[in-house]
Every structure is written in C-alpha cells, then in structure tokens.
Amino acid sequence: MMTLFFTTLLFISSAFANSLNVKLDGEFVIEMKEEDLKKSNTQVVEFYNFVTKKSEPYKGVRLRELFKKVFTGPHNIVEVEFISKNGFKSYISLDQARLGDPILAFERADGEKFVRYSQKEKALVDLGPYYVVWNLKNVPLPQQPFYSSIYQVVGVNLITSSMNFGIDSKESNESIELGARTYKRYCLSCHALNGTGGDLGVSLLKFQVLKEKGANYIKQYALDPLKSNPRTKMLPLPAFKNREAMAQGLVDFLAFVEDPKHTLREAEKLPNKKRYLLLKALLEDAKAK
Ligand code: HEC
Known part of the structure; x- marks a missing residue:
C-alpha cells in the first residue's frame, strides 16, 4: 500500500x-x-x-x-x-x-x-x-x-497585503525606506518579519538583535558577514556605491519595525482579518521573547 x-x-x-x-x-x-x-x-x-x-x-x-x-x-x-x-x-x-x-x-x-x-x-x-x-x-x-x-x-x-511594514506612515523617512527595500531584497529570504519570509536565519526581531547587539553589529554583519562569522552562510551587500547607506537604512528600518506601539497604530488602519493576523504574529513574537 x-x-x-x-x-x-x-x-x-x-x-x-x-x-x-x-x-x-x-x-x-x-x-x-x-x-x-x-x-x-x-x-x-x-x-x-x-x-x-x-x-x-x-x-x-x-x-x-x-x-x-x-x-x-x-x-x-x-x-x-x-x-x-x-x-x-x-x-x-x-x-x-x-x-x-x-x-x-x-x-x-x-x-x-x-x-x-x-x-x-x-x-x-x-x-x-x-x-x-x-x-x-x-x-x-x-x-x-x-x-x-x-x-x-x-x-x-x-x-494582496502590502509588505511595506508601515513605512508609508508619517513617522517614516528616506533612510527607513531605503532600509525596507534593502531588507526585502537582501534579507527577507532568510530572516522572516511578521510571519513573512524565510527561516534560514534567525528572526532578527524576535531575538531583538538590534537591542541586544547594537547597530554597528548589524551594519557590519550586512557589509562583511565573513568578518563577523568566518563560517557564515550570508553574502555581503553587493558593492554598490550606496552600500553604507543601505546598511544604515537596515538599522533604521529594524528600529522602526521593532517599535510595537508603532505597529499597533498601523494595525488600526488595516481591515479586520489582516489586523487579526498582525496582532497574532505580534503576540507570538512577544510570547517567544
Ligand atoms: C542566505 C540566507 C541569509 C540572508 C539572505 C541573510 N542572512 Fe543574516 N543570517 C543567516 C544565517 C544562516 C545566520 C546565522 C549565522 C551565520 O550564518 O552567519 C545569519 C545571521 C545574521 C545576523 C546575526 C544574528 C545574531 O543573532 O547574532 C545578523 C545581524 C544578520 N544575519 C543580518 C542580516 C541582514 C541585515 C541581511 C540582509 C542584508 C541578512 N542577514 C541576509 C542567513 C542569511
């Protein structure tokens, strides 16, 4: 059988x-x-x-x-x-x-x-x-x-739901927007955010990597992961002229999405089902901490 x-x-x-x-x-x-x-x-x-x-x-x-x-x-x-x-x-x-x-x-x-x-x-x-x-x-x-x-x-x-992580709000700025685009293109495949993305790497939010290890740690990891970890599975940000700005953007973006109050304010604007899913993800994040 x-x-x-x-x-x-x-x-x-x-x-x-x-x-x-x-x-x-x-x-x-x-x-x-x-x-x-x-x-x-x-x-x-x-x-x-x-x-x-x-x-x-x-x-x-x-x-x-x-x-x-x-x-x-x-x-x-x-x-x-x-x-x-x-x-x-x-x-x-x-x-x-x-x-x-x-x-x-x-x-x-x-x-x-x-x-x-x-x-x-x-x-x-x-x-x-x-x-x-x-x-x-x-x-x-x-x-x-x-x-x-x-x-x-x-x-x-x-x-059908937008993955801009609330960056179209008033509190956003150019660096956060560059960071969000960079994150989506170069990080999300392995580091999921709010339940979207891959899981090859840890959830940078859940483990509060920014708060625990600081902005420079993240910037260096993005620019030169081999230096942070000789056995890393990550690729560095490509050699674009604005790669430093991209790395700074990543930090600003993470700080922005790490603020749950902000996320809740954004959730208020969403239709019911999406708001529910977002709140559920937040709750699970909070439980895991
Ligand atoms: C191909 C999958 C992959 C991609 C894409 C990726 N990462 Fe990673 N990341 C990992 C893995 C796996 C680890 C665990 C350690 C290692 O391999 O370096 C990690 C570890 C990290 C760490 C260290 C976490 C800690 O707790 O110390 C940071 C910070 C990080 N990644 C940031 C980023 C950023 C920012 C991007 C986008 C520019 C990115 N990663 C893209 C797979 C990835």
Missing part, C-alpha cells in the same frame, strides 16, 4: 516536474504546465552578466502573460513572491515587478546551456525550470540593485 502511494507520488511529481504553481495569498490557484507556458507568447530578453561581462539572451514567458491567464478581471495584488525549488523565496512589489517586466525563462535563446555561475553556491547552477530575467533597460539605474536574478523557480505566490 505504502509502495503504491510513493510510486504514485513519484509519478505525479515527475509528470509535472516543470510546471509552475501559482498561488494567491499562499492558497493554491492553478498549476501551469510547461507545454502550456511554452505555447503562450514567448519573448527573448537580453541579460547582462556581470561575471562574464557578456550579454546573454533568454527565452521565456512574460510574467504579464501569466497574470492575464490567472486574472481576467481586476485584482488587488500588491506583492509577488517567487518560490525556488529549495524553498528559497524572493520578494518584489507588483509595481516594481511591472516596471521590470520580467520573463520566466525556460531556455537560452542562443542554444547555450541553461546554467549560470552562482555567487552563493560558488558553482555553476542549473537555472531551470524557470529563471526570472528582468527587462532592466526600462528601470532607472538607482533602482536596478533591487531586481534579483532568481533561478530554479517552481512557483509564484501573489500577495
């Missing part, structure tokens, strides 16, 4: 190996089969590879096409979460995603192998089943650092 179960499971997972799962607020919506995706309007996007200093053409389906298939009418999606094969998650706001107009690439357009060098894994990695390639020519230069090249994508989760 067990064997039959596992063989069936194996069969199912291999039959749809390259399909893409689409979710809405974490709930399964549709599974898009590879052949259907390939039948949509495909497009070729050039990606400039900073390691090889060469332009690489990729072929895939525009995220926009995918959206059209899933939503025929209006929708209230504000964030996009890309889910990779190993469970790694990457986040971008829908507005930013629209501007970057990416394709979900499934092959190289020039017949080259569908692989890329990964800084994280220090090796060539397979990019399939889907590789997010942004159309960066329309994105202003200062915003380009916030677009990740995400590989081995198996799912897209469309989120």
Whole structure:
C-alpha cells in the first residue's frame, strides 16, 4: 500500500516536474504546465552578466502573460513572491515587478546551456525550470540593485497585503525606506518579519538583535558577514556605491519595525482579518521573547 502511494507520488511529481504553481495569498490557484507556458507568447530578453561581462539572451514567458491567464478581471495584488525549488523565496512589489517586466525563462535563446555561475553556491547552477530575467533597460539605474536574478523557480505566490511594514506612515523617512527595500531584497529570504519570509536565519526581531547587539553589529554583519562569522552562510551587500547607506537604512528600518506601539497604530488602519493576523504574529513574537 505504502509502495503504491510513493510510486504514485513519484509519478505525479515527475509528470509535472516543470510546471509552475501559482498561488494567491499562499492558497493554491492553478498549476501551469510547461507545454502550456511554452505555447503562450514567448519573448527573448537580453541579460547582462556581470561575471562574464557578456550579454546573454533568454527565452521565456512574460510574467504579464501569466497574470492575464490567472486574472481576467481586476485584482488587488500588491506583492509577488517567487518560490525556488529549495524553498528559497524572493520578494518584489507588483509595481516594481511591472516596471521590470520580467520573463520566466525556460531556455537560452542562443542554444547555450541553461546554467549560470552562482555567487552563493560558488558553482555553476542549473537555472531551470524557470529563471526570472528582468527587462532592466526600462528601470532607472538607482533602482536596478533591487531586481534579483532568481533561478530554479517552481512557483509564484501573489500577495494582496502590502509588505511595506508601515513605512508609508508619517513617522517614516528616506533612510527607513531605503532600509525596507534593502531588507526585502537582501534579507527577507532568510530572516522572516511578521510571519513573512524565510527561516534560514534567525528572526532578527524576535531575538531583538538590534537591542541586544547594537547597530554597528548589524551594519557590519550586512557589509562583511565573513568578518563577523568566518563560517557564515550570508553574502555581503553587493558593492554598490550606496552600500553604507543601505546598511544604515537596515538599522533604521529594524528600529522602526521593532517599535510595537508603532505597529499597533498601523494595525488600526488595516481591515479586520489582516489586523487579526498582525496582532497574532505580534503576540507570538512577544510570547517567544
Ligand atoms: C542566505 C540566507 C541569509 C540572508 C539572505 C541573510 N542572512 Fe543574516 N543570517 C543567516 C544565517 C544562516 C545566520 C546565522 C549565522 C551565520 O550564518 O552567519 C545569519 C545571521 C545574521 C545576523 C546575526 C544574528 C545574531 O543573532 O547574532 C545578523 C545581524 C544578520 N544575519 C543580518 C542580516 C541582514 C541585515 C541581511 C540582509 C542584508 C541578512 N542577514 C541576509 C542567513 C542569511
């Protein structure tokens, strides 16, 4: 009986190996089969590879096409979460995603192998089943650092609640906003906040890392994690001109979200269900402390 179960499971997972799962607020919506995706309007996007200093053409389906298939009418999606094969998650706001107009690439357009060098894994990695390639020519230069090249994508989760962590309030400022964007792009995949994000790293809030260890500790960890921990699994913030400002922003952002009174004031503005979820997360955080 067990064997039959596992063989069936194996069969199912291999039959749809390259399909893409689409979710809405974490709930399964549709599974898009590879052949259907390939039948949509495909497009070729050039990606400039900073390691090889060469332009690489990729072929895939525009995220926009995918959206059209899933939503025929209006929708209230504000964030996009890309889910990779190993469970790694990457986040971008829908507005930013629209501007970057990416394709979900499934092959190289020039017949080259569908692989890329990964800084994280220090090796060539397979990019399939889907590789997010942004159309960066329309994105202003200062915003380009916030677009990740995400590989081995198996799912897209469309989120209707805003993940701006209250930074659109009056109490926010430019540094906090830069920090929030930096956090979402470079930290959230491993350090979850209010129940969103990955758990490879500890919850910086729950363990009150800012209060316990100080601003400089966090800045140094973000800028040069190897110096903080020779066996670290973290990558440093990339060598952008404003990386010091990004690190300061991270600290300001964490200080901002660490203030529960502030979070409660923000919660007052949310619809009931979201307010409930936020309060629940806060309560769990408080219990864990
Ligand atoms: C790939 C996953 C990953 C990413 C992305 C990541 N971290 Fe980490 N982080 C970890 C892990 C794992 C640890 C545990 C120790 C280690 O590996 O250095 C950690 C530890 C830390 C610590 C030390 C915590 C403590 O209790 O001393 C800080 C501070 C930190 N990370 C901040 C950040 C910031 C800020 C970012 C974004 C710029 C970030 N991390 C991005 C995985 C990650």
